[in-house]
Every structure is written in structure tokens, then in C-alpha cells.
Amino acid sequence: xxxxxxxxxxxxxxxxxxxxxxxxxxxxxxxxxxxxxxxxxxxxxxxxxxxxxxxxxxxxxxxxxxxxxxxxxxxxxxxxxxxxxxxxxxxxxxxxxxxxxxxxxxxxxxxxxxxxxxxxxxxxxxxxxxxxxxxxxxxxxxxxxxxxxxxxxxxxxxxxxxxxxxxxxxxxxxxxxxxxxxxxxxxxxxxxxxxxxxxxxxxxxxxxxxxxxxxxxxxxxxxxxxxxxxxxxxxxxxxxxxxxxxxxxxxxxxxxxxxxxxxxxxxxxxxxxxxxxxxxxxxxxxxxxxxxxxxxxxxxxxxxxxxxxxxxxxxxxxxxxxxxxxxxxxxxxxxxxxxxxxxxxxxxxxxxxxxxxxxxxxxxxxxxxxxxxxxxxxxxxxx
Numbered sequence: 001x002x003x004x005x006x007x008x009x010x011x012x013x014x015x016x017x018x019x020x021x022x023x024x025x026x027x028x029x030x031x032x033x034x035x036x037x038x039x040x041x042x043x044x045x046x047x048x049x050x051x052x053x054x055x056x057x058x059x060x061x062x063x064x065x066x067x068x069x070x071x072x073x074x075x076x077x078x079x080x081x082x083x084x085x086x087x088x089x090x091x092x093x094x095x096x097x098x099x100x101x102x103x104x105x106x107x108x109x110x111x112x113x114x115x116x117x118x119x120x121x122x123x124x125x126x127x128x129x130x131x132x133x134x135x136x137x138x139x140x141x142x143x144x145x146x147x148x149x150x151x152x153x154x155x156x157x158x159x160x161x162x163x164x165x166x167x168x169x170x171x172x173x174x175x176x177x178x179x180x181x182x183x184x185x186x187x188x189x190x191x192x193x194x195x196x197x198x199x200x201x202x203x204x205x206x207x208x209x210x211x212x213x214x215x216x217x218x219x220x221x222x223x224x225x226x227x228x229x230x231x232x233x234x235x236x237x238x239x240x241x242x243x244x245x246x247x248x249x250x251x252x253x254x255x256x257x258x259x260x261x262x263x264x265x266x267x268x269x270x271x272x273x274x275x276x277x278x279x280x281x282x283x284x285x286x287x288x289x290x291x292x293x294x295x296x297x298x299x300x301x302x303x304x305x306x307x308x309x310x311x312x313x314x315x316x317x318x319x320x321x322x323x324x325x326x327x328x329x330x331x332x333x334x335x336x337x338x339x340x341x342x343x344x345x346x347x348x349x350x351x352x353x354x355x356x357x358x359x360x361x362x363x364x365x366x367x368x369x370x371x372x373x374x375x376x377x378x379x380x381x382x383x
Contacts, residue, residue, distance in 0.1 A: 021278035022057045028281075029053035032170075041177035044262055045150070045269045049170060052273020053281075063274070078267060079274035086158055088268040089151035090236045095261025096151070096365070097240020098253045100333065102215055104359035106207045111325075111356070115363030117307035118329025119371040121146040121299030126375065129292050134285075138162045140379045142289050144372055145172045146296025149331035149365070152233060152372040154272075159376060166275035167286040171293035179335045182294070184343055186301045187327050195309070196347040198322040202355045212245040223370060229380075230373020237369060297330070304329035304360070328357040331368035337361035 032050030036043040056063055056075060063073030082088035105111055122143045129139035141157035145168060153172035157165045175182065188196075216238030224231040244253045275281075304326030312320050324343055328336045337357035344353040 019059065021282050022059055024282060025057035025276070025278045026054050029057075035177065039177075042173055044265045045173050046177065048266050048269030049173070049272055049276075052270040053276045055270075056273050056276050057278050075271060075274040078271040082267060083154060083158060083271050083274075086155050086232075088264055088271065089154045090232065092151050092261060092264045092268060093233060093236035094240035094243070095256045095264065096333070097216070097237040097242075098244045098256035099261070100237075100241055100244075100362050100365060101358075102212065102241065102362055103207050104355045105362050106211060106215060107205045108356070108359055111359040112363045112367075113311075114304045114307060114326045114329040114360045115365075115367035116329075117326060118300045118304035118360075118364050119146075119367050120303030121296040121301075122368075122371050122375065124299050125292050125296035126378075128295065132288065132292075136379055136382060138164055140375045141165070141168050142292050143296055144168075144368075144375060145175065145289075145293030146300045146330075149368040149372075150176060152331070152369055154268075155233060156372045156375060160379060163280075164285060164289055166272060166281055167289045168293075169272045170276075171290050174290075175293055175297045176332045176335070179330075179332045180339050182297060183301050183327055183336065183339055186298055187305060187324050187340070187343060190302060190305045190309075191323050193347065195323050196343065197351065198320050199348070199351050200322050200325070200353060200356050202352070209245070209247065213242065216241045216245070219366065223373070227370050227373040227377070229376040230370045233369040233372060234366065237365070300330050301327045304364075322351075322353060322356070325353060325356045325360050328360040329364040329367065330361075331365050333361050333365050334358065336364070 029050040029052075032046045032053065035041040036045075036047035036050065052075060055061075061073075063075040125146055126139055126143035129142045130136060134142065137160035141153070141160050141162035141164065144153045144156045150169065150173045154165070154169055157168045162168060220231065220235050220238045223234045240256055243249050243256060305323050306326070308321050308323035308326035312323065315321065322344065324340050328340045330336050337354065337360070340357045341352070341354040344351040
């Protein structure tokens with residue numbers, strides 16, 4: 001008992017020298033756990049990240065990775081085994097691919113344009129972060145936060161060797177969870193009430209099984225030709241979708257969607273915390289990364305909406321698009337499509353936009369992965 005009190009006294013005495021940083025990280029970890037449990041915000045990820053942040057910042061305990069990236073404990077070993085070699089994010093893409101139904105997109109392929117437009121914020125933030133003094137590799141890694149695609153953010157940051165991978169990952173997944181809070185004000189700012197009330201009738205075209213099977217194969221081939229740096233990401237995503245659509249691996253598809261995706265997400269979350277030591281995380285740059293990530297997220301949302309408004313200038317009145325659907329072009333699937341659909345219903349209870357927003361949302365999933373590959377190629381070219 002006496003030793004326990006001695007340790008507590010030593011810990012408190014160390015506050016001026018830096019022990020206060022541990023307390024801050026415990027509060028950050030606690031906040032993430034609170035958001036996961038009380039607000040149901042990405043609980044399968046924010047909860048392990050939050051707990052891992054606390055675990056990583058216990059005085060006298062070395063569980064993560066050192067400045068050179070060498071494993072110092074169990075979290076460091078998990079990081080080296082699953083994130084440093086990109087295994088966890090890529091396997092997670094198989095589960096995500098198995099969850100996605102590309103039917104709405106294949107039924108209306110022109111929706112792909114909104115997925116592409118909603119990546120504008122990534123490239124805008126890349127140049128902004130560079131101007132603010134971040135190394136080009138860190139700037140590129142920060143910019144991908146705007147895709148609201150956690151696995152892609154991890155792969156890009158890890159591939160480029162960013163020293164801010166902990167902050168980048170927390171920002172990416174936090175903004176994914178905050179889609180219902182961040183997107184509606186941006187959409188309302190850029191649209192009029194009349195535009196938000198535009199009805200878009202949905203007349204689904206039958207998509208054959210052959211088309212559904214060929215789509216992931218062809219997308220992988222096309223990506224490999226035009227954006228080879230994205231082929232691994234898109235390949236695993238499309239492989240998961242092929243498992244879903246082939247019709248002969250239904251049990252594996254269900255496993256990939258539920259058991260595999262959830263298990264990998266848990267390991268991914270707690271492994272990310274290996275880079276969340278107080279010395280690495282509590283820096284001015286972390287706050288700047290969070291701010292830049294928000295800028296990227298806002299500009300991605302705005303890009304999709306503004307492209308829809310631009311297209312409307314050339315369409316007859318009876319074929320006008322509801323510009324809100326462009327906001328669903330980010331990669332936060334299926335949360336963004338639901339948020340925009342609910343906004344449409346709020347403006348007009350008979351305005352059902354869900355199938356349109358789902359089509360745009362899945363196109364954003366593809367576009368964000370390709371954007372990640374393009375960013376990697378751009379950095380390698382410049383560097």
C-alpha cells in the first residue's frame with residue numbers, strides 16, 4: 001500500500017515535467033469512448049482507439065512503437081503486423097466491398113461524376129497543407145482525411161511514412177462519425193429551399209447478374225491501367241464485392257460483411273493507438289491536422305453540391321437534379337447517403353432520394369480510393 005502511494009506521489013510530482021500530458025491523453029481517450037458508447041459514433045473503431053490511447057499513456061508502460069517505428073510492446077507488434085504492412089486496412093476493404101451494392105450506380109452510371117467531384121477537397125487541402133509548411137508526404141496524408149475513408153487514409157499515410165499517422169487516423173474516422181453534424185450546414189449554405197425540394201423520380205433499370213459480376217473485375221483492370229498506385233486498394237474493395245455478387249459464396253459474403261469486418265476494425269482501432277503516445281500526439285500540428293481535415297471534408301461536400309448545381313444550368317426544368325445528392329459523393333458509406341436522404345424528407349416528406357444518394361455514395365467509395373492512388377503517384381512524381 002505504501003508503494004502505491006509513493007507511485008502516486010511521484011506521478012503527481014512529475015506534472016511540471018510532462019506527466020500532465022498523460023492526463024490529457026486519458027481525457028482524449030475517454031472522450032472517444034464516450035462518443036462511441038453514448039453517441040453511437042463509429043463505436044467499433046472509436047472505442048478501441050479511445051481505450052488504446054489510455055493504454056498507451058500509462059506512466060512507465062511501453063506498449064507502442066518508438067520514433068524509429070520499432071515495436072516496444074504488444075500494441076507495437078500489432079501495429080507492425082497489421083498496419084505497417086497495410087494488412088488490416090486492405091482486409092477491411094474486402095468486408096466493405098462485400099457490404100456495397102453497386103446496383104443503384106449501375107442503374108444510373110452518370111452518378112459517378114458526383115463521386116469524382118466530391119474529391120476536390122482532397123487536392124485543395126493537399127496544396128493548403130504544403131503552403132502551411134507540412135512536408136509534402138505529410139500534406140498528402142492529411143489531405144486524404146477529406147475522403148472520410150479511414151482505411152485509405154491509413155494506407156496513404158503509412159505508405160508515405162507520415163509521422164502524424166495517429167492524428168490523421170483519428171481525424172479521418174472522427175469526421176466519418178460526424179457526417180450527420182458537418183454535412184447538413186454545408187449543404188444548406190450552398191442550396192436554396194427550392195433546390196432542396198427538387199424531386200428526382202427513381203425508375204430503376206434491371207441490372208443483370210453478369211453486369212454485377214463484370215463490374216468489379218473491369219473497374220480493377222481500368223484502375224490498374226490508369227491509376228496503378230490505387231490498384232491494391234480498389235482490388236481488395238472489388239474482390240469483396242465480387243464475393244457478394246458471384247452468388248456462390250453467400251456464407252463467405254456474410255462473414256466478410258459482419259464477422260471479418262468487425263474483428264479487423266477492432267484490431268485496427270487498438271493498433272492505431274500504438275502511435276498515440278502523448279509525445280507524438282499532443283503537438284500543435286495535431287490541432288492543425290484536425291482543422292485541415294475539416295477543411296478537406298467541407299470542400300469535398302461542397303464540390304459535389306456545386307457540380308450538381310452547375311449541371312442543372314444545362315438541364316430542362318423537368319430534369320433538374322436535387323443538388324444535395326452531390327454531397328453524398330464522399331466515401332462515408334452508407335452514412336452520407338442516409339443523411340442527405342433525411343434532409344430531403346425534412347424539406348418534402350414525399351421526396352425520396354435514397355436510391356440516388358446511395359448510387360452517388362458508392363461512386364464516392366470508388367473515387368476516394370482512386371484519389372488516394374493519384375495522391376501517391378503525385379507525391380512520388382514531385383518527390
